[in-house]
Amino acid sequence: MYKFLIVLQLFVLYVGISQSWDIAVTHEKLLEFYTNEVKTKTIAFNTYPRSIAYNEVHEMILYVDKETNNDAICGYSIPFNTCQFFLDRNGRNIHGLAFDPITEFVFFTDVNERSINWITLEPESSKNANLLIKLDDGIPTDIAVDSCNGYVYWITTNLPTPKLERIRYNGSGREVILDLNALYTNSYYKLEPHSLAIDQITRKIYWMEPRNTSMYTIYYADLNGDNKIATTVINLFNYKFTNPTTNTLAVSASALFMSTWCSDCDRTILKLAKTEYTGESYIPMHVTNQIFSLVAKNKIRIHYIRYCEALHCTEPYNAADPYCVHGEKVFMQCLCKCKPGYIGKRCDVSVCSSYCFHGRCSVNDDGVPKCR
Template structure:
């Protein structure tokens, strides 16, 4: 019986261990989107539910991320790690999740972006001036880093892999020559995919479902856009054109495009088949944290590793190419039909393509060049039809005009200032609740409870400045003394006091010495008074007969003569502190006019008689 119970218990424990082991593996699978926030990683399902979160304790701030779906390993670039620039995290670990060093830090560069190729088990990463790679075999140590491409004038922002066509994409963030490039995985056959109408491209991704390229562009001003194109850069189209976002990183899955936004502390999404005018939707928000979240990179899992279906991607590319060919042939047929229906020319000659080109193909800021077949734009204007003005999203307020050199000039007006009207002249100008007014483009302040050009001097501040200016060694912890006008204050003090120098280094020690002497005197007086309070009282006890006939030798007994009594007299006439008033008995005068101070018995009797004569009779007084 006991053996049976032991067998059942062992089986139950084995089942628990198996379940726990499976749970650890399943937890590494149950996520669709990974987002990095500082040194924290959130794992979110496609329906918007948080499936897990982890904090890597031995890290500081992640700026790039890649994922190996075969080993459930995350590769992270840690900006604050002074020893290693790339670390790895095993998502199957149930406890004690720590980062494992993978690549030592290069002192000359910071890793901007990463991507992992599961087929060759190669990790790619980009610094500002180069793209490098490293083999990560399943068994054994990682390989040596190899530079794939080096750049001179470019400033790399992000990279992406097309694992199906074995191609590498990158973003050049150089302001003067923004571009998106492409090459083979070994860096050969490099070409420029797009280089027009790019402002500040921050991230890109290859969609292995549709065979398209997506990227984020933070336009000048408050606008941004999400663009898409074919893998060769053709067929560009704007998916989202919005404002008040600062997009950071982008990812795509089978149906949607996601991006992180620094302004709203959120992750946004929009469908890949959205129509023009559709607004993006907030997918996940970090506003509830109450602080500015350090959102950086994100990954859409089904567009990586085992989630990629290269056959489906190539079939989609072939379908779109066939559809494009049919559309082109249809347009050509319609053009031929229109030519056939048109009236013949006067000379019965075929009209050339130059004569058929519409004259208004270029906008008003350019002219069509028949020789090269493109528009020649005026200075500053760009675009295939010269439709992009230099003023596009340039001025944040006011009006924009293009000068003779093709440069945008902003006329701000009102309270705005700056080359792009980006600053409010009154923003933070008046202090201490002063009211700001703008006259001729310059701000001025109307102060209520303070003074100064910016209302920077309050009553309390004036006192603090007086102390600071009189003694520069006086420490003002946590107080800004930059607004204290010490030269003017010292000059005023000199005029009031009538002498040339005002030296606090002499006055302060004198005052300190005087206060110290007063303190010592108070302590001494307190000690003397306490001694006087503890001085013993001097008392005398008399047992007398009021008639003075029979002196008593003992305390009267009850029932005896009522004229007998006992009195206690306190001698308080020698500067003693006592409770009863002082009584000085009259001294017996001698026959020659001098007082008798001797100690005779007659003198003592007379003193007793005098005391009894002047004694108050009543309760508590003896007789």
């Protein structure tokens, strides 16, 4: 698919096996990969990579190439150590970034335009953004996608009460899932909920809400907003950090990951249980730069596409017995687009069936039966 790779100036400081990583982080001008407590790879850029997302289809880290209100979206190919521009600079201030491995769409929020947009990764695309929704009030910040149901989720800030919202990929069905807390600790800080992450296995959405400048609560809820539960409360002062804070959250098949940083200490990744709080373990990074983004390695497309099909259809998907017998399944719906000459929920009924009493039935190019 990627015929033309634009190689940016980068330097591989340490190369490990491309598959050997669990999380990836960006800080300063670096992209780093970790597995357990071991750093497996470091990539140095001349520019600043910020928000990142994992493109599991092509083993690629998508990232926002940051300039002042003039951001681009690029992709770093893990196996080939090459980079490519997917969205050119055009006065954007991109905050949140998410990738859907089913449609292979990239969604992002533009803070300046108060909009949510999407692009494709096809090399023949125009490298222009497609508008999904523009907000009348509030600013969309962090973003996540539900690949099974075809929804984009985001946090709307700059409101008296921030909101967790969602909308379908086609721009329909916008709804507020939850009203979130908004805290003012002093005249210098306005603390907003942030860092969305969706777990396709448990069908939950996670986010962080600050209690003050050093204490954070991680919540999760059903994808429709029901059953909101506080799973973890982290007090960063317990780790003897100076001016501590946190800024990013990721979820894998087995755990939650949260980055922390402070003004005079090494940065740390906390590894947490996804539901009931049972303590935490650490992935020390031994860096002094602020962590900007964090992503966990997931294989949604490979492991859960059949689960997604079964979720939306009363009859489970079976490759040997396809849901649409003579047709194609409409994405994320239990509907079939039938070939000419076939009807029925699963395109399993011929229009010629019992159509001619004493003659031979044929079908024209438009699927209309005729008797001879």
